[in-house]
Amino acid sequence: MAATVQIVRKTGAPGSITITDITDINSRANAYDGHSTGDISNAIQIPAAGTNYSFWATTRLKCTVAPAGTINNLRWFTDGTGSFGTGVTCKAAKASTGADAGYRQATGTVGQTGTQLTQVNHTGLDAAPVDAFTFTAASPLALTGSISNPSTGEFGDHVVYQLEVGTTAGSGATSQETFTFRYDET
Amino acid sequence: MTGITLTWRAVYRDGTVVEQYDEKRDPIEVSSEIIDRRNVKTFFILHGQVPVLTLHLDEGQNLIYRRRISVTGDKREICHLVGWQRIVQGETVQSIAYVFEDGRIEMAGRFREDHPWFYSIVLTGKENEQGLK
Numbered sequence: 001m002a003a004t005v006q007i008v009r010k011t012g013a014p015g016s017i018t019i020t021d022i023t024d025i026n027s028r029a030n031a032y033d034g035h036s037t038g039d040i041s042n043a044i045q046i047p048a049a050g051t052n053y054s055f056w057a058t059t060r061l062k063c064t065v066a067p068a069g070t071i072n073n074l075r076w077f078t079d080g081t082g083s084f085g086t087g088v089t090c091k092a093a094k095a096s097t098g099a100d101a102g103y104r105q106a107t108g109t110v111g112q113t114g115t116q117l118t119q120v121n122h123t124g125l126d127a128a129p130v131d132a133f134t135f136t137a138a139s140p141l142a143l144t145g146s147i148s149n150p151s152t153g154e155f156g157d158h159v160v161y162q163l164e165v166g167t168t169a170g171s172g173a174t175s176q177e178t179f180t181f182r183y184d185e186t
Numbered sequence: 187m188t189g190i191t192l193t194w195r196a197v198y199r200d201g202t203v204v205e206q207y208d209e210k211r212d213p214i215e216v217s218s219e220i221i222d223r224r225n226v227k228t229f230f231i232l233h234g235q236v237p238v239l240t241l242h243l244d245e246g247q248n249l250i251y252r253r254r255i256s257v258t259g260d261k262r263e264i265c266h267l268v269g270w271q272r273i274v275q276g277e278t279v280q281s282i283a284y285v286f287e288d289g290r291i292e293m294a295g296r297f298r299e300d301h302p303w304f305y306s307i308v309l310t311g312k313e314n315e316q317g318l319k
Binding site: 067 | 219252258260310311
């Protein structure tokens with residue numbers, strides 16, 4: 001049968017990483033390191049000046065049923081339009097550098113702001129984060145990596161994203177955005 | 187056709203048939219990587235036993251096939267890339283059909299790197315061993 005591939009979100013400290021299947025659900029980017037679909041605690045505080053951030057969210061593909069052949073040619077993209085609302089933007093980058101295939105636990109001040117996603121603060125990033133909505137179906141973030149029969153497990157680069165909240169942001173949950181992974185299978 | 191599942195069948199020039207799924211075989215499913223792409227005469231995309239698309243290949247035309255999958259939340263889109271490639275006077279010539287599992291079929295010539303679906307494939311190790319380009 002065709003491979004079974006999940007989108008997973010990873011949280012927690014190295015050595016005890018929590019891997020959550022978010023394939024068919026939403027995952028909130030709050031001001032703490034954890035997955036939830038509707039948690040309203042630990043919201044990102046709207047700053048009086050400057051920018052506050054979500055704790056960065058780390059996602060990756062995971063194969064639970066091996067392909068008959070190979071999965072490769074991985075891509076990640078958005079719909080090209082940021083609809084989180086006034087004063088809220090999103091940056092993304094891929095991560096595969098160093099330990100844990102580039103995974104780094106998100107840090108910050110719980111209930112206030114995450115640490116800004118930069119290559120200094122996240123040493124697993126392959127490049128500086130950019131506006132996530134520059135990655136579209138026609139101009140995606142190309143990910144390296146593949147998986148072949150009979151292997152299962154995580155594969156491909158991590159995709160890490162973070163919401164940035166400015167002083168003009170409105171309170172409450174933002175509109176939901178969808179991100180897409182695309183791949184080829186033989 | 188909406189939300190259908192499509193499979194493939196390859197027929198070589200000597201009449202040998204390779205099915206993606208064969209319950210008499212172990213393993214039941216084989217990867218398209220095993221297809222000898224230089225020797226395919228006819229390639230089918232099937233819905234059950236009904237050909238949705240039939241590709242007839244001339245000598246010198248190498249089969250191109252991939253199953254391309256998009257995962258967005260709880261939505262999956264699947265597209266089967268079916269076509270051929272040959273070298274003409276040092277240039278690579280391609281013709282590809284894109285068979286979507288929602289019923290659409292679109293035709294294009296060469297791969298288009300700035301298109302959401304029509305971009306090129308990446309050959310696997312086994313395909314590289316066949317000397318495909």
